[in-house]
Amino acid sequence: MKIWGKLFGFAIGFMFGRIVGGIIGLWLGHLYDKKRAQLSAVIGxxxxxxxxxxxxxxxxMGHVAKASGHITENDIRMATALMDQMQLTGEARRDAQAAFNEGKASNFDLNACLKTFRLISMGRKELLQMFLEIQIQTALSDATLDDKEHEILLTVAKELGFSRLQLDELLKRWQAEFNFHQGGRNQQTSIEDAYDLLGLTEADSDQQVKRAYRKLMNEHHPDKLVAKGLPSEMMELAKKKAQDIQAAYDRVKQDRGMR
Incomplete structure (x- = not known):
């Protein structure tokens, strides 16, 4: 039986209201313990x-894809490519398609969906960021970001606890990642995008470069993300992200002559 909420509630209540305050605090603590027990049962x-x-x-993803008013061929290709990358077949693929269609519906409650997701995810920042990055990739699948798509991404970021500035930084990093692949043969473009992908500039020190690299690799470590709640089917997405971070870091190290 969980009792810490009751004990803490009684102690705080007693400090401010003696016996009566302690009783009120005890009751509030009981409600807190009950809520935690319910949440633990759901999370399992x-x-x-x-x-x-x-x-x-x-x-x-379905909701973002429908933001422009209709689903485009790019949206369908993006969703299909993601399912293929995750090697989804049979029931798992049908579940993904059903969820995508649910998000397209006019009565889809985005805010309620995100609130539940954040609650069950227990605020795990790396997990929430991975989720947001997938939605950014969806919105930019056609290489453009219209106002409605940006508005939805702002809602997603806000509900998950990210600021507008953090969203803008993630948008810039994803665009750099895309360019890094597309322009890899162009050395100048590649190094600029490598810095952007790491969230850095050429003015940053070698120590800052190493620190940023370690932070990003820690945030996108596949095994850690799966342990925190990332579906095992999505481990390939995390691996690819980690590989891109490593490639960008290697490119920057080579340009600077770092060891």
């Missing part, structure tokens, strides 16, 4: 978190 051993991440990812 992490399986429910993974299922929720999976379904919410594709539902919000």
């Amino acid at each position: 051993n992490g399986t429910n978190r993974q299922a929720l991440f999976f379904n919410t990812t594709f539902a919000v």
Whole structure:
């Protein structure tokens, strides 16, 4: 039986209201313990978190894709490519398609969906950021970001606890990642995008470069993300992100002559 909420509530209440305050604090603590027990039952051993991440990812993808008023060929290719990359077949693929279609519906409640997702994810920043990055990739699948798509991304970022500035930084990094692949043969473009992908500039010191690299690799470590609730089917996405970070870091090190 969970009692810490009751004990803490009684102690605080007693400090401010003696016996009466202690009783009120005890009751509030009881409600807190009860809520935590309910949440623990929902979260379970992490399986429910993974299922929720999976379904919410594709539902919000569908909502983002519909932002312009209709689903484009690029949107369909993006969703299909993601399913292929995750090697989804059979029931898992049908579940992803059903969630995508649910997000396209006119009565889809984006805010409620995101609130539930953030609650069950228990505020795990790396997991929430991975989710946001997938939605950014969806919005920019046609290489453009219209006002409605940006508005939805702002809503997603806000509900998940990210500021507008953080969203802008992630948008810039994703665009750099895309350019890094496309312009890899052009040395000048490649180094500029490598810095952007790492969230750095050429004016930053070698120590800042190393620190940024370690931070990004820690945030996108596949095994850590899966342990925190990333569906195992999405591990390939995390691996690809980590590989891109490594490639950008290697490019910057080569340009600077770092060891």
